[in-house]
Structure formats: structure tokens, C-alpha cells
Amino acid sequence: MNTLLLIDDDEELCELLNHWLSQEGFEVNTCHTTQKAKDYLLSQTLPDAVILDVMLPDGNGLDLLKILRVNHPELPVLMLSARGEPLDRILGLELGADDYLPKPCDPRELTARLKAILRRTHTIAATPSQLELGDLTFSPVRGVAIIDNIEITLTVSESRLLEALLKQPGEPVDKSELTQLALGKKLTLYDRSLDMHISNLRKKLGPHSDGSQRILSLRSRGYYYNG
Numbered sequence: 507m508n509t510l511l512l513i514d515d516d517e518e519l520c521e522l523l524n525h526w527l528s529q530e531g532f533e534v535n536t537c538h539t540t541q542k543a544k545d546y547l548l549s550q551t552l553p554d555a556v557i558l559d560v561m562l563p564d565g566n567g568l569d570l571l572k573i574l575r576v577n578h579p580e581l582p583v584l585m586l587s588a589r590g591e592p593l594d595r596i597l598g599l600e601l602g603a604d605d606y607l608p609k610p611c612d613p614r615e616l617t618a619r620l621k622a623i624l625r626r627t628h629t630i631a632a633t634p635s636q637l638e639l640g641d642l643t644f645s646p647v648r649g650v651a652i653i654d655n656i657e658i659t660l661t662v663s664e665s666r667l668l669e670a671l672l673k674q675p676g677e678p679v680d681k682s683e684l685t686q687l688a689l690g691k692k693l694t695l696y697d698r699s700l701d702m703h704i705s706n707l708r709k710k711l712g713p714h715s716d717g718s719q720r721i722l723s724l725r726s727r728g729y730y731y732n733g
Contacts, residue, residue, distance in 0.1 A: 507532065508531070508554040508555070508624055509532070509533045509535065509554050510527060510535070510553055510555055510556070510557060511535050511536075511543065511546065511547070511556045511557070512524065512527075512534055512535070512536045512556075512557045513536075513537050513540070513557065513559060513562070513567065514536075514538065514557070514559040514562075514586065515559065515562055515563050516559070517538065520536045520538070523557075523613060523616070524536060526613040526617070527613075527616075527617065527620075530617050532620070535550075535553065538562075538563070539563055539564045539565075540562050540567070540569070540570050541565075543570060544570075544573070547574075547578070552578060552581060553581075554582070554627070555581070555582040555583070555624060555627075556581060556582070557586060557620075558570060558571060558583055558584070558585055558603075559585075559586045559588075560585060560586065560588075560594055560598070567585065567587075568594075568597060568598060571585070571598065571601050571602065571603060572601055575661070579602070579659040579660070580649050580659070580661070580662065582604045582623045582626075582627055582661075583602070583603050583604055584603065584604060584616075584619060584620060585603040585607070586606075586607055586608075586609050587606070587607075587608055587609060588608075588609040595608075596702060599698075599699055599702035599703065599706075600702055600706060602661050602706065604623050604663045604689075605623060605663075605699070606699070607619065619691070622689070622690025622691055623690065625690060626663070626688070626689075626690055637669065639675055639731065639733045640733050641654065641714075642672075642720075644672060646669050649661070649664075649665040651668065651710075651711060653711065653712070660707070661703075661706075663688055663689055664703060664706060664707045666687060666689075667684065667688040667700075667703055667704065667707055668707060668711075670683075670684060670688055671684075671721065671729065671730060672731055674730075675730070675732075676730060676732070676733060677730055678724045678728040678729060679728045679730065680727065680728040681728045683728070684700055684728060684729060685697075685700045688700070688703070689703070704721060704723075704729055707721060708720065708721050714732075719732060720732055
């Protein structure tokens with residue numbers, strides 16, 4: 507059974523989601539403030555995933571996301587926001603959220619998104635090999651890239667993206683295929699999630715020693731790793 511930490515101050519919504527997700531086979535623990543969430547994460551076993559609201563009574567969920575990404579970069583995080591503004595969504599993805607849903611959300615869609623994130627996590631855990639290309643060594647199991655003996659910790663989504671690109675270096679991978687492989691969902695017309703995860707991955711890996719980008723895009727064809 508997968509465990510979830512639901513961080514949201516809307517107690518009625520938490521009760522509804524807890525009931526729904528429990529029926530779907532999840533064990534749900536709930537915190538209504540950032541402080542209680544921090545205390546939980548320090549004192550309890552890490553959950554398999556976190557559902558995190560942007561607006562909390564004692565702080566901003568995005569600030570808590572920053573802390574999670576520093577202390578637990580491998581922990582999948584799905585953001586919720588009542589505002590649903592594009593800027594909130596982009597900022598959440600830039601800070602390392604694995605997915606993002608506006609509130610109110612359909613519990614069925616939330617469940618599907620969570621299962622997709624967890625499938626990606628389990629796929630990584632089941633991959634024993636490591637991939638090497640030029641000065642880059644990547645361990646899908648650990649979610650760590652090594653460049654010049656420096657370890658770079660990646661999120662679940664970033665790990666899946668890098669794995670897909672390294673398996674066919676120099677050859678573009680279609681955006682729709684990458685979105686399905688790495689994010690576990692179909693690419694929609696105005697969805698920039700893939701682009702934001704690629705941008706985060708580029709920043710973390712940095713350029714080659716000659717200054718060229720490691721991950722390049724081809725118009726209408728997708729992204730590829732420039733080995």
C-alpha cells in the first residue's frame with residue numbers, strides 16, 4: 507500500500523480526498539499547516555508521495571516545496587492550487603513539483619496522476635543499470651547524475667526524462683512520447699510541464715565544457731541529448 511502525505515488547510519476537502527484515496531488503496535496522512543508537515547517529515551517514515559497545496563495558513567506551499575527538494579529530492583510532489591494561475595503552475599514546476607492540478611480537482615484525475623507518478627518511481631527503482639555518455643554518468647536507481655565527480659540529484663520526473671534521452675543520444679524524442687514516458691500523461695495543447703522539467707534538467711546538468719547545451723530541441727521533432 508502506498509502512503510501519501512496530504513498537506514492542505516481545507517479540512518473538508520482533506521476528508522473527501524482521504525475517503526476517496528483510501529478506497530483507491532492509498533494510506534493517507536494529513537497535515538493542515540506547513541509546521542505540522544515539517545514535524546511529520548522529521549518524525550515519521552517518508553511517504554511515497556506528497557500532495558501539497560500552494561496556499562497554507564502559516565506559509566506558502568511553494569516555500570515548503572523548496573525545502574522538500576533540498577532535503578528529499580527523490581520524493582514525488584503533486585501541487586494543488588485554488589488559484590490555478592499559469593504563473594503558479596510554472597513556478598511550481600520550476601521549483602521541482604512533479605505535477606500540478608488546479609482546485610477544485612476531480613478525485614479521479616488526482617488518483618490517475620498520483621498512480622502515474624508512482625509508476626515512474628517504481629520503474630526507476632527497478633532499473634539496475636547505469637548509463638554513461640561522455641563526461642556524464644547517470645544512475646536511474648539513485649536518481650543521480652555525475653559530472654566531473656560531482657553528484658547532481660534529480661527529481662523523479664527529471665530522472666525519467668534523462669533516462670529516455672540517454673537511451674537514444676543524438677536522436678530527437680517526440681514531445682508526446684517524452685511526456686508519456688517521463689510524466690505519465692498525454693501531452694495537451696497548452697501544457698508546458700515537459701518544457702519546464704527540461705529547463706530544470708538543463709540548469710542542473712549545465713553545459714558541456716565547450717559551452718554547448720547538453721539537451722537540445724528540434725522544432726516540431728522534440729528534444730535530444732547532445733553527446
